[in-house]
Amino acid sequence: MVTELAPNRPRPELRPHWRRRLVAGFIVTVLGVQIGFALNGYRDPHKFFAFQPFNESSTWRADIVRVTWDGQRVPIDAAWAGYDWDELVGMAALRRPQRMRHAYMGVGATVDFLDDALDWVATHTPNDHETRYLEATVVSLENTHGPTTTVLRSVERTVAPDES
């Protein structure tokens, strides 16, 4: 690689020894972390920093209901104290869950995000005094194999039922 330097170019000053060691340590650390992430991608459904894009052509849909304090199961597209599922979750991957749709992040990551989103929604809807918890019944096909059904449940809400 050194031969790629043009012969008549000024050469930058050599770095002190400690700085060379620091750079070498930095390079080893960065590459070690990146290889670690790449290997972790084989078990992590999100494959964070593992560079495994387009890894699946999976599909999923979910029936999400609010289970009220009196035991009713109310679909999320019914009236809900002014809340809207798509606005609450924001991310495109979780919107319109009722339709069978492409899990572009992979079905594992989608289900994991949906699980976390149920908890987030359950704890960020203070005007909702009816719901005890949210429940999602997810049907997924992983690369056309399946279907697999998974039931997810949010944390139990602490918002007191509306006494009025």
Added chain:
Amino acid sequence: MSATIEVETSGVEQRSPWDAVLDWTGSVRAVAVLRIAIGPITLLHLRPFLRDAVDGVSYDDHFWEPFIAWLPHLPGRLWFAMLWIGAAAAVLMTIGLWTRVATATTFVVVAANLLLSQTHFRHNRAFLMLVLGAIALLPAGRVLSIDAWWRRRRGLPVATDVVALWPVWLLRVQVCLVYLASGMSKLVDPDWFGGLVLWDRVVRYQHVLEPTPLPGWAVDLLTERWLYYAVGPAAVFTELFIGVCLWLSSRRLVAVWIAIVFHVLIEVSASVEVFSLVAIAALAIWVTPTTRDRTVLVGGDDTMSRAVMALVRATDWFGRFRIVRAAPSEPVISVIDRDGTVSTGGTAVGLLLSRLPLTFAVAAPVRVLASRHRRHGRAAATG
């Protein structure tokens, strides 16, 4: 005699592979070109977040999930400010004003935004972050920047563009790891290697293909399952080929060309945000980091030579050629290669165009085919 040899060899310093990496120096010009390209790409990346900021929608107004739960929660207003600072820094990075600080700021903003929430994670964003990180480690404003221009204007000594290039080496390894990690994960997945994933995806998006100018038979062909028994492995081996062959100097140009075609095909067929743009721009790091090591001699009449020289100067972004005005009686274009070989006519034009970034994708394969054709012709004549 043996004693003399001993004395001589003891004076030779043993160099480890690490020394080769740490001592690698060269021109930062290709990285400066990358820096200029990455600024607008960063703006494109930040655009959806900035749109939310304009609408007053913060990342925590809807579902988000921190990577690290104990980190302090970034207030929405601070997030808005961070995004605008990132956008401004990306512009400064591209024009090369306060380049080092601007590049580091752009990197910090893109990284902080990515690491703010798991819902912000995308592979293309992580790739952009890696590229920005490497550029930030280099004095990429030494050339092709307002900083460099301003320095010259003030009569200060010109800062050399020859610098330690270990960050480029690091980025080269990282880029290859991206191709290899992606290729390996698909290689070990029977659904991917057997073409099922690609075929199912094309069938699922057949409704997108149908209104395109593609004839009906082509759409039918593209949705045939058997085709993907070949396309699946081809896609996997393409990624692995790029990841390995970018390191082999004898195969590098082929790997770069295949990478360009590969990323254009991905861009056409999938929604990958800024991935294709970053990946194609990042190919600049494989340019040999020397400048003006080839010479273009421009002959012909005055008007013609001026036009050719201006054109070469404007399109030679990597500074590969020293441009010299030759006598009017000389050929319009002659090229002296690194090894001193002089070419004229079509060969010279082919070499020139195959080393200019805008014409590389077309000129490089044409040049290879023409050279093979000439070799076959010579072999037939002598045979």
